Amino acid sequence: MGKDKSIAASYARQFAEVEGALPGRGLAWLDALRANAIERFAELDFPTPKLESWKFTNLRPLTREVFAPSPATRNGLGKGDVARWLADDLPCHLMVFVDGHFRADLSELGALPRGARVASLAETLAGDPARLEAHLAGNDAIEGDAPVALNTALMADGAVIALDRGVALEKPVHLLYLATAATKPVAMHLRNLVVAEPGSSATLIETYAAPRGGRYWTNAVTDIVVARDAQIRHFKLQNESVDAFHLAATRARLAKGSGYDSFYASFGARLSRNEIATRLDGEGADCRLSGVYLARGRQHVDNTTVIDHREPGSVSKEHYKGVLDGDAHGVFQGKIIVRPGAQKTDAHQLNKNLLLSKTAQADTKPELEIHADDVKCSHGAAVGELDAEALFYLRSRGLDPAHAQRMLVEAFIGEVIDGIGTPALRSHLGRLVAAWLSEAED
Amino acid sequence: MLEIRNLHVAVDGKEILKGIDLAVGRGEVHALMGPNGSGKSTLAYVLAGREGYEVTKGEVLYQGRNLLDLAPEERAREGVFLGFQYPVEIPGVAAMNFLKAAVNAVRKHRGEDELDAIDFLKLVRDKAKALKMDGELLKRPLNVGFSGGEKKRNEILQMAMIDPRLAVLDETDSGLDIDALKIVAAGVNALRGPERAILLITHYQRLLNYIVPDRVHVLVDGRIVKSGGKKLALEVDDQGYEPFTAGEKAA
Numbered sequence: 217m218g219k220d221k222s223i224a225a226s227y228a229r230q231f232a233e234v235e236g237a238l239p240g241r242g243l244a245w246l247d248a249l250r251a252n253a254i255e256r257f258a259e260l261d262f263p264t265p266k267l268e269s270w271k272f273t274n275l276r277p278l279t280r281e282v283f284a285p286s287p288a289t290r291n292g293l294g295k296g297d298v299a300r301w302l303a304d305d306l307p308c309h310l311m312v313f314v315d316g317h318f319r320a321d322l323s324e325l326g327a328l329p330r331g332a333r334v335a336s337l338a339e340t341l342a343g344d345p346a347r348l349e350a351h352l353a354g355n356d357a358i359e360g361d362a363p364v365a366l367n368t369a370l371m372a373d374g375a376v377i378a379l380d381r382g383v384a385l386e387k388p389v390h391l392l393y394l395a396t397a398a399t400k401p402v403a404m405h406l407r408n409l410v411v412a413e414p415g416s417s418a419t420l421i422e423t424y425a426a427p428r429g430g431r432y433w434t435n436a437v438t439d440i441v442v443a444r445d446a447q448i449r450h451f452k453l454q455n456e457s458v459d460a461f462h463l464a465a466t467r468a469r470l471a472k473g474s475g476y477d478s479f480y481a482s483f484g485a486r487l488s489r490n491e492i493a494t495r496l497d498g499e500g501a502d503c504r505l506s507g508v509y510l511a512r513g514r515q516h517v518d519n520t521t522v523i524d525h526r527e528p529g530s531v532s533k534e535h536y537k538g539v540l541d542g543d544a545h546g547v548f549q550g551k552i553i554v555r556p557g558a559q560k561t562d563a564h565q566l567n568k569n570l571l572l573s574k575t576a577q578a579d580t581k582p583e584l585e586i587h588a589d590d591v592k593c594s595h596g597a598a599v600g601e602l603d604a605e606a607l608f609y610l611r612s613r614g615l616d617p618a619h620a621q622r623m624l625v626e627a628f629i630g631e632v633i634d635g636i637g638t639p640a641l642r643s644h645l646g647r648l649v650a651a652w653l654s655e656a657e658d
Numbered sequence: 659m660l661e662i663r664n665l666h667v668a669v670d671g672k673e674i675l676k677g678i679d680l681a682v683g684r685g686e687v688h689a690l691m692g693p694n695g696s697g698k699s700t701l702a703y704v705l706a707g708r709e710g711y712e713v714t715k716g717e718v719l720y721q722g723r724n725l726l727d728l729a730p731e732e733r734a735r736e737g738v739f740l741g742f743q744y745p746v747e748i749p750g751v752a753a754m755n756f757l758k759a760a761v762n763a764v765r766k767h768r769g770e771d772e773l774d775a776i777d778f779l780k781l782v783r784d785k786a787k788a789l790k791m792d793g794e795l796l797k798r799p800l801n802v803g804f805s806g807g808e809k810k811r812n813e814i815l816q817m818a819m820i821d822p823r824l825a826v827l828d829e830t831d832s833g834l835d836i837d838a839l840k841i842v843a844a845g846v847n848a849l850r851g852p853e854r855a856i857l858l859i860t861h862y863q864r865l866l867n868y869i870v871p872d873r874v875h876v877l878v879d880g881r882i883v884k885s886g887g888k889k890l891a892l893e894v895d896d897q898g899y900e901p902f903t904a905g906e907k908a909a
């Protein structure tokens with residue numbers, strides 16, 4: 217505990233050193249928010265497995281050292297480093313971030329329809345801060361665990377996407393976060409905000425990648441406001457360096473009749489935790505969370521979701537599948553809350569894990585808190601191995617064991633991937649999965 | 659082609675095959691009959707290399723080499739094909755993709771060029787047509803929801819595509835209607851040739867009307883109790899296994 221304290225204190229000192237240079241400095245509401253957040257961080261400290269919600273994920277590897285805020289770099293990344301992370305045949309409004317900072321030179325925002333704004337957080341704080349104040353100034357900004365508070369204190373850049381009433385963004389917005397191998401451990405405190413006004417719709421793609429590997433910490437917070445009858449599709453690919461840490465908290469609020477459809481694919485990072493917390497604040501809101509996580513070696517991958525049904529007649533469907541090889545450890549925690557009065561809630565959750573080695577491990581924890589009586593809720597969780605009979609059948613036709621295994625793994629996660637509505641994204645993901653599978657186990 | 663010598667096999671410590679001697683020469687078709695549980699599938703699985711079967715004694719030579727040393731995929735690439743009694747359902751793997759991977763794995767091993775998508779499709783279409791198989795079936799996940807007959811036809815299609823040297827067909831005739839039986843028999847007969855050998859496991863002499871065997875063997879309780887010409891199958895059909903079982907006990 218004493219050691220953790222000192223880490224927290226180090227970040228507090230770090231904050232005191234850098235706060236003067238953070239974007240938006242001088243905005244009273246923001247200065248207050250940051251000050252509030254660092255205090256909150258110090259109070260909370262990094263979570264430990266003693267906390268029920270962190271039972272399966274130990275942040276000790278992250279908290280052994282202090283990660284300095286990543287400086288804006290001019291690292292020699294070119295369009296080639298960008299192109300390989302883009303889906304074929306899917307034109308996007310592309311925002312590229314390198315080491316946590318927006319890079320206009322690598323981005324291609326293209327023409328946006330009237331009533332749609334896509335800009336970096338730093339730009340928005342400089343030019344249009346009022347837009348952010350409404351969504352960031354409240355206490356919700358620092359709600360959550362210590363990393364969220366630290367993010368709020370130190371957030372330096374990210375994307376701000378705002379859609380006016382009824383605006384439909386045809387092309388997806390792709391946020392590509394590239395990390396270059398820094399010489400010392402750096403942290404990227406990324407903050408994204410998506411505000412979809414009533415009846416608007418958009419697809420958001422996030423890709424996290426590190427063309428040259430490296431040890432760093434991505435600490436991302438994404439707030440998504442889905443107003444009445446609006447639709448947000450969110451597709452996130454986490455392909456961080458296998459030495460990196462990736463903590464992400466996505467908080468989505470769904471108003472009446474709105475929809476939020478999230479797909480998450482996790483391939484990278486030494487340790488990752490992808491938290492998604494959704495609040496279904498309006499009648500008939502529709503929330504879909506799905507994902508696949510693939511890990512090998514010593515990777516630790518945590519998916520933690522909360523779906524909070526607060527009003528009647530809302531729907532949630534959740535489907536995650538994990539593939540774990542080597543000494544990897546996969547975690548799925550899925551909490552579903554049905555508040556009193558949220559009658560006719562329809563909530564389904566499914567998590568399946570495939571262990572490819574004797575030493576791989578999966579923990580899966582469904583948590584249902586149901587306070588209404590007229591609801592349909594179901595959940596299922598499974599941890600299993602490859603079907604030996606199927607493996608033999610494939611091998612008996614000449615497929616080598618690695619090929620046979622690859623086929624069965626692709627089939628296993630295909631069930632989730634096939635649910636992706638956009639064909640270009642489906643095949644993009646298929647390629648990433650195939651690439652992951654063909655990488656030899658070290 | 660195939661020479662099985664004094665083969666003893668145990669499963670979970672229980673002896674199932676108790677000294678099998680069987681030689682199938684090039685160009686020959688042998689039929690293996692025997693009551694339920696006598697060890698026919700066990701023998702087939704051992705030949706294909708399935709795990710969990712412990713060879714406690716004896717040896718198996720295939721083209722003069724020790725077959726038991728090879729991994730299942732190596733056996734397949736060397737030309738051994740097992741038509742499963744119960745083909746395995748594999749959700750999420752399209753039958754067509756699987757077939758292409760299998761064909762190309764074997765071709766590659768033989769030093770032949772892998773088939774590209776177009777040549778492959780052409781070959782599948784021809785072979786499927788000969789088996790009067792609906793091509794749509796191959797777009798579905800492998801064996802999932804296939805009827806019993808469809809599964810067996812799919813096995814024969816795989817065999818036709820892979821073009822093995824030694825085919826072990828485990829009750830490929832079971833569950834087939836008479837028309838399907840004739841088609842499947844034609845598929846097997848098409849494979850017949852001087853360079854190939856076939857071991858047909860069956861309960862019914864009916865199949866042997868269409869695929870006339872060179873030799874028939876009767877397996878009872880893990881031992882071959884009688885071998886003979888095609889007439890032996892008629893004897894079995896006529897009298898059942900009772901006489902053989904009795905002989906076994908007396909011996």
Ligand SMILES: Nc1ncnc2c1ncn2[C@@H]1O[C@H](COP(=O)(O)OP(=O)(O)OP(=O)(O)O)[C@@H](O)[C@H]1O
Pocket residue numbers: 669670672674692693694695696697698699700701743
């Ligand atoms: N895993 C196992 N554990 C124990 N016994 C087994 C196992 N697998 C097979 N056996 C036994 O081995 C014996 C032979 O089985 P096998 O499947 O080879 O018979 P078969 O001749 O093919 O029968 P059928 O005509 O019904 O297909 C049976 O008694 C069966 O119960």
Ligand SMILES: [Mg+2]
Pocket residue numbers: 698699700743828
């Ligand atoms: Mg059998």
